[in-house]
Amino acid sequence: MLAASSLAGSAQGSAASSSLGSKDPSLPLAGKVVGIDPGHNGRNYADPTFINHLIWNGRERETCDTTGTETDSGYTEARFNFNVASYLAADLRTKGATVVLTRRTNHGVGPCVDRRSQIINRAGADVAIDIHADGGPPGGRGFTVLEPIADGPNDRVIAASRHFGLVLLRRYEKVTGVPTSTYDGSGGISRRDDLAGLNLTTVPKVLIECANMRNAGDAARLVKPGFQRLAARAMAGAIASYLEQAPKSQRARRLD
Numbered sequence: 001m002l003a004a005s006s007l008a009g010s011a012q013g014s015a016a017s018s019s020l021g022s023k024d025p026s027l028p029l030a031g032k033v034v035g036i037d038p039g040h041n042g043r044n045y046a047d048p049t050f051i052n053h054l055i056w057n058g059r060e061r062e063t064c065d066t067t068g069t070e071t072d073s074g075y076t077e078a079r080f081n082f083n084v085a086s087y088l089a090a091d092l093r094t095k096g097a098t099v100v101l102t103r104r105t106n107h108g109v110g111p112c113v114d115r116r117s118q119i120i121n122r123a124g125a126d127v128a129i130d131i132h133a134d135g136g137p138p139g140g141r142g143f144t145v146l147e148p149i150a151d152g153p154n155d156r157v158i159a160a161s162r163h164f165g166l167v168l169l170r171r172y173e174k175v176t177g178v179p180t181s182t183y184d185g186s187g188g189i190s191r192r193d194d195l196a197g198l199n200l201t202t203v204p205k206v207l208i209e210c211a212n213m214r215n216a217g218d219a220a221r222l223v224k225p226g227f228q229r230l231a232a233r234a235m236a237g238a239i240a241s242y243l244e245q246a247p248k249s250q251r252a253r254r255l256d
């Protein structure tokens with residue numbers, strides 16, 4: 001676990017700040033590793049050949065990534081995802097966690113979605129979150145938590161992922177006031193078998209579509225730094241709550 005963690009950390013250039021937080025054993029998340037995947041990247045549009053090449057997502061081929069969506073005024077999903085991830089990483093480090101991010105800036109291309117899963121898997125994360133915002137119908141609003149369906153690689157983390165998903169759903173709804181989606185999933189939950197991030201995960205993980213960027217009401221909130229901090233705080237609270245409740249057997253198995 002340590003080797004994988006430091007590998008991913010150095011690849012992302014975040015090892016120094018990560019280890020700093022985890023050395024104080026009195027902090028609530030000391031010794032915990034949290035994976036954060038801010039979906040897409042700010043310059044994915046600039047390299048369609050790379051972004052459109054096919055990767056294996058655990059069930060079928062899909063493209064390396066997409067550009068992501070944006071609001072009607074042009075505020076990109078990649079930027080939103082990255083901002084929330086940055087606030088979340090800071091919150092978690094303050095609590096003592098080691099944080100593994102799949103990208104460090106919002107002006108690059110990639111990595112592909114399969115590689116993002118590998119980075120978090122190899123770090124041996126205790127829990128992970130993929131951060132997105134949706135490009136849904138303009139008349140629909142709200143957030144959705146996407147959960148994995150068993151397909152082999154993720155078999156052992158289905159139950160834990162669903163438990164984390166429920167903790168996240170409740171916390172996010174309460175803290176941000178964003179309602180569960182009016183157009184996707186059921187009661188804010190959607191189980192998906194078409195995403196590399198969920199198909200390939202070997203650590204408990206969900207993906208959150210934080211709101212609908214194509215809806216004027218949702219979009220007006222999403223672009224505000226205050227809302228982005230609030231979303232991150234909700235996620236940090238859910239992660240801390242989940243990790244406090246995680247069964248010991250889950251931890252023991254991962255340390256093998």
Ligand SMILES: [Zn+2]
Nearest residue numbers: 039068132133
């Ligand atoms: Zn997305």
